[in-house]
Amino acid sequence: MDDDNNLNTRVISQIITGAASTVIAAGVTIVLVVDSMYNIPKEPRINREKEREDYISSIIHGSDSHCIDQIRMSPRAFYRLCEVLKNKNLLRPTINVSIEEQVVTFLHLIGHNVRLRVIGSRFHRSCETIHRYFNVVLRAIMKLHKDLIRPPICCTSPEIQRNRRYWPWFEDCLGAIDGTHVRASVPIALQARFRGRKEGTTQNVLAVVSFDLKFMYVLAGWEGSAHDSRILDDALSRPNGLRVPEGKYLLGDAGYGLRNGFIPPYRGVRYHLKEYSNHSPENEKELFNLRHSSLRTTVERAFGVLKKRFRVLDAEPYWSYKTQVDIILACCVLHNHIMGVDPTDDITRDVERELHSETQGTQLIRRTQREEREENREWAIKRDAIANAMYNDYINRGNMLR
Structure with missing residues (x-):
């Protein structure tokens, strides 16, 4: 059973x-x-390492113009930068990521202001990897600040010595000072402080620029509503802040006022576009303002090149505010590095052409009684002496040409 x-x-x-x-x-x-x-049908499996290497090679081994388009500097400037970072032990290659790739991804990101996921997709890396090496390179470049952004020194600029319009009248002038607004992303509670004369929230960045378009001092982080003179006071009061050698001076706009080491244009005085024309300067103050303005455009040119080269400075940022400040300083460091290697690359030439094509009208700078009282009498006398001597030479040379 x-x-x-x-x-x-x-x-x-x-x-x-x-x-x-x-x-x-x-x-x-x-x-x-x-x-x-x-x-x-699916594409065959790609070799990510080969794709990545081929792409990087196409950038740094291609033409100068293609390299500048992609990473905002020429191959020569790129290799020099990598060499400096390596020799100073600021960057090290890892098993999977070379120094060249670390720097290329960083430059591509700040040059075009693209998102991490876009860079990750192009280089076949995860967002975490791109973010990690971005911070590594940022810290490394920040450590070059003392080497590449040097304070004003006593030497007269060759650009002054070689130009009869400025020499010897501006022999004690070391550079120009001005501020620029860079877009900032801050918490809602702080946005009112960061709204200045520009649209949206910005930070006001103060910079001193030499006549060879290099930054000599940069102070970033101030809110967009801060006045230029207040930021200058902060720069002068810092232990390692801005220092102008005794007897030397910087050219600034009217917002900085006439003070020890800083000479603005005359207020209430027009300046013209050309020295020898139907509307040429009629007195020493107009001539001084004209040549003062001509020299001070140096800082505008430097800001123009900086923002055109690094698009991250002209777009809505998505980093923390501290990182936003560090990025500005890093861009200034890289700018000085490039100006030391390729001072007349495509981007610099483009900005020069754009500025030369712009037309400027005759301007009138007004002054208030308070500003008159606050002017430093010693430096007012120095400015008058420069203007008078320069105008006498201008009149004499004009008579010789007739």
Whole structure:
């Protein structure tokens, strides 16, 4: 009896197993048929390392113009930068990421202001990897600040010495000072402080620029509503802040006022576009304002090149505010590096052409009684002496040309 029951059990089990196998086989067949009906051909698996290496090679081994378009500097400036970072032990290659790739991804990001995921997709890296190495390179470049952004020194600029319009009248002038607004992203509670004369929230960046377009001092982080003179006071009060050598001075606009080491244009005096024209300067103050303005455009040119080269400075940032400030300083460091290697690259020439094509009208700078009282008498006398001597020479040379 037990044998019969065991036999029946085995038979039933075999029947169930067979039926299940039949159902599974039928299901697989159906899936294969449906898949074949809607089959989407897939690309062959790519070699990510090769794709990445080929792309980087196409940038740094291509033409200068292509390299500048992609990473905002020429191959020569790029290799020099990598060499400096390596020799100073500021960057190290890892098993998977070379120094060149670290720097290329960083330059590509700040040059075009693209998102991490876009860079990650282009270089076949995760967003976490791009973010990590971005911060590594940013810290490394910040450590070059003391080497590349040097304070004003006593030497007269060759650009002054070689130009009869400025020499010897501006022999004690070391550069120009001005501020620029860079877009800032801050919490809602702080946005009112960061709204200045520009649209949206910005930070006001103060900079001193030499006549070879290099930054000599940069102070970033002030809110956009802050006045230029207040930021200058902060720069002068810092332990390692801005210092102008004794007897030397910087050219600034009227917002900085006439003070020790800083000479603005005359207020209430027009300045013209050309020295020898139907509307040439009529007195020493107009001539001084004209040449003062001509020299002070140096800082405007430097800001123009900086923002055109690094688009991250002219777009809505998505970093923390501290990182936004560091990025501005890093861009100034890189700007000075490039000006030391390729001072007349495509971007610099483009900005020069744009500025020369702009037309400027005759301007009138007004003054208030308070500003008159606050002017430093010693430096007012110095400015008058420069203006008078320069105008006398201008008149004499004009008579010789007639």
